[in-house]
Amino acid sequence: MPAPELLDPPSSSWSVRPDALADVLADLDPTDLLLAVPVHRGGLRADSDAAGWLPVVGLDATDVQAAHEPSGEPGAVTRLPLVPGERAARTVLLVGLGDAGPADLRSAGAALGRAGRGRAHLVVAVTGLDAQAQAALVEGIALGGYTSPRWRGPDATPSSAPVAEVTLVGTFDEVTCRRAVTRARATMVARNLAVVPSNTKNPAWMAAQARTIGRRAGLDVKVWTERDLRSEGFGGLLAVGGGSATPPRLVQLSHEPAGATSSTPHVVLVGKGITFDTGGLDIKPAEGMLAMKTDMSGSAIVLAVVAACAALDLPVRVTGLLALAENAVSGSAYRPSDVITMYGGRTVEIGNTDAEGRIVMADALAYADAHLAPDVLLDIATLTGAARVALGRSMAPVYATDDALSDALVAAGRASGELLWPFPLVEDYRFALDSVVADVNHIAGTPVGAGSITAALFLREFVGERRWAHLDIAGVGRSDVDRGLLTKGGTGFGARLLLTWLEEMA
Structure with a gap:
């Protein structure tokens, strides 16, 4: 891996898509794609957003809840690997949002950022977040994907690369998210x-x-x-x-x-x-x-x-x-x-x-x-x-x-x-x-x-x-x-x- 500059830490490419999740996934290569959907306290509910999104990758929320009992605690992640080549994603990440306050969303984002290290694409589907909550989730993803440089040779290299691309699906404001990434990158430079x-x-x-x-x-x-x-x-x-x-x-x-x-x-x-x-x-x-x-x-x-x-x-x-x-x-x-x-x-x-x-x-x-x-x-x-x-x-x-x-x-x-x-x-x-x-x-x-x-x-x-x-x-x-x-x-x-x-x- 080429040695990154300390002043320009490796970071993901970010995009915001207001389209339907099915349309977003149809445009992307599923080979190394992680799809993150939210779990609130109490698990997956039939009336939740996740229940509407999971069928896009061939899953039923009721069956998933019964079989996996995903946790809604902030930052908890339940991984559901999918059959390669047959679904629009390689892995589904059921991520706990807790009460969906900024602190819980930072924890959830950090867990997703860590899960995405070294992967090609992370699609995050969440709705109903205000500007502060959106910023918290984005900062969490960015900082969770960061790793400190190591010296194994003449140059500094990261322990692992962050996910190459992050796509945010739902009611995200592009300017809010871009500014959140800028703040997170300032933290990375300082680190x-x-x-x-x-x-x-x-x-x-x-x-x-x-x-x-x-x-x-x-x-x-x-x-x-x-x-x-x-x-x-x-x-x-x-x-x-x-x-x-x-x-x-x-x-x-x-x-x-x-x-x-x-x-x-x-x-x-x-x-x-x-x-x-x-x-x-x-x-x-x-x-x-x-x-x-x-x-x-x-x-x-x-x-x-x-x-x-x-x-x-x-x-x-x-x-x-x-x-x-x-x-x-x-x-x-x-x-x-x-x-x-x-x-x-x-x-x-x-x-x-x-x-x-x-x-x-x-x-x-x-x-x-x-x-x-x-x-x-x-x-x-x-x-x-x-x-x-x-x-x-x-x-x-x-x-x-x-x-x-x-x-x-x-x-x-x-x-x-x-x-x-x-x-x-x-x-x-x-x-x-x-x-x-x-x-x-x-x-x-x-x-x-x-x-x-x-x-x-x-x-x-x-x-x-x-x-x-x-x-x-x-x-x-x-x-x-x-x-x-x-x-x-x-x-x-x-x-x-x-x-x-x-x-x-x-």
Whole structure:
């Protein structure tokens, strides 16, 4: 199989057909065709859509229910192989839709996407879904068919290819489905970048990927080299990246919609881009390093989102900042108790070199506040183990300087299936960041617990008076399982959420 580009993951060809199912199947080669029909809770009913569709391939719903008792639980799949050459499909997939809500439909779609891997054609017949439900099913199919790249030779190859063609039959809206595929592909790009081995993926490599994506998407791209960072005073990026043989970078990508004016909303997204995290001189235990190639997931998500804004033609100005560094151990590594001068002049006492993400993010946030004039400033980062302890791997904390912003992001999380839970910026904990030798300590010098909250409080120091939100995706940014919408490795959590939020803003 030819090695796919990481920035252009293999994907299915999609079409929407409002025709009768029999007419659709008559136009297709049945040799390697999967036909998916829905099963709701309670099984196949005589009055269901499936009961009307199954006779097209020579099956009777009552007989199928009696013989196979297909489950209506979301994502459950009952396979019915058909006699080759005698029917209009090779296999019928009876897929459980549960209550047919968006979460259930994502599960159902993911099961179909997995079942279709390596196959020629998947025909999905469903009716009665609203726009949100259609998008959920399509995203599920797309992400269920995705597999992470593997390195078995000089190039990256997918573990298996997604189904070559997907045909949606029923009351589907083509524009809704196309936009859902675009959001899912943004997640795939973020996942691909997250799992690249760190002996390939360093700050310069990530900057090169940003240039490539920017050129393809028509984005303006600016890259700060180590010399640029030094001359402009990005002390945080330089400190964290100082111990590595591969110097840090800062990347800016800009989506400017046609006809944008000074009144067009401007959102700046900042992504943490630690291409590998040893912990620095406060070195991690060996097992703690195993997943650290994904510690740049925030930057991968921001990169994928800004590119998708162009594909979705969002009438919002969106700027992405990728704060890229490798946190390594060497004689030039930064030390606990160092005092570093951040972009904009504030000084920070280093409490632990393994809390490096907030340092590079602070530089980027301060730059955005000083020069980009955003209406909303948002950052996303695999930042703290405390977030994973608090909420596990199914939802992420969101911090915001106003309730309306928090509410909008939480709503986008519900709509996209990437769930957020509002966390407070507890003012009583701010004293713990006081330093006797600098403007601020970058970790809590006085034990107060609440590590995710104090990290957010530190970041807030660098956003000025901007409307600001922080997504701590340390728990949800990585997966240890290959199940449902997830694949083992980086999850791309936040890409669909942010695109949904930006679409609503538009």
